[in-house]
Amino acid sequence: MHAGMVLRRLLKIDANTSAPVETLHGDPRIALVSQFFEGTGATYDRMVQWATLGIDRLWKRRMVRAIPADARRILDLACGTGISTLAIARARPDAEIVGVELREEYLQFAREKLEDEPRPNISLVLSRAEDYTSAVPFDCISSSYLAKYAELPRLIAANRAMLRPGGVLLMHDFTLPPNPLLRVIWRAYFKIMQHTVARALPSWREIYFGLPRLIEATQWITELPQVLRAQGFEDIRVEYLTLYGSALVTARTPDSRPTARPVTPARPADSR
Secondary structure: OOHHHHHHHHOOOOOOOOOOHHHHHOOHHHHHHHHHHOOOHHHHHHHHHHHOOOHHHHHHHHHHHOOOOOOOEEEEEOOOOOHHHHHHHHHOOOOEEEEEEOOHHHHHHHHHHHHHOOOOOEEEEEOOOOOOOOOOOEEEEEEEOOOOOOOHHHHHHHHHHHEEEEEEEEEEEEOOOOOHHHHHHHHHHHHHHHHOHHHHOHHHHHHHHHHHHHHHHOOHHHHHHHHHHHOOOEEEEEEEEOOOOEEEEEEEOOOOOOOOOOOEEOOOEOOO
């Protein structure tokens, strides 16, 4: 499905309306994030752990392990309430970490966490991921749950410009399981959440009804490697986690190696 049609449906725009999505909602991707996450900051941490049965914590650990041991400057995009940023800082107290988040509501909760657990190596920035720039290069750029919302060509071009030679890019997000049986289970899970959590916590209704539609309609997992190749990234790898419930894509900017390697889909891995 065309990306514009996906956004039009999720933003509840009449299919007969011919006006571009941008003229009705400004940037449609930002509008969708606002529609999904407005008023959810206070419950986000508990929800993400409960809704993933604690697996999100394992996914974050996997991403942190993928950060190069010599990385001294790390950018965490779409850092939200700081879950991933703090996980990186705890594992890498010697590194400088910059967390970037679009929503002030979420960033405020991240700031409150840093008041309770001071981490002088963390700085937080309010910005859209695609718009953030830095004159000082990063050794590693990470993100979790950003890819499906992002304008990938623009985002990857910006990331490429900020990474040092040999720098590593890590992008983790939800995926639609390719196996028919797993897909049935996946859809049943969201049905259960729609009829339980979405009713008990109305602020999460948009997420549980809109997110599965977005995951099914978008093709970030196939688009991203293509965009990475176009931007000259090497060592592009796709690692599926926890019964294909999510994936971690890793890539590296060129250093002394003369040629890029093709995309290498990894075998399914658990999240440990």
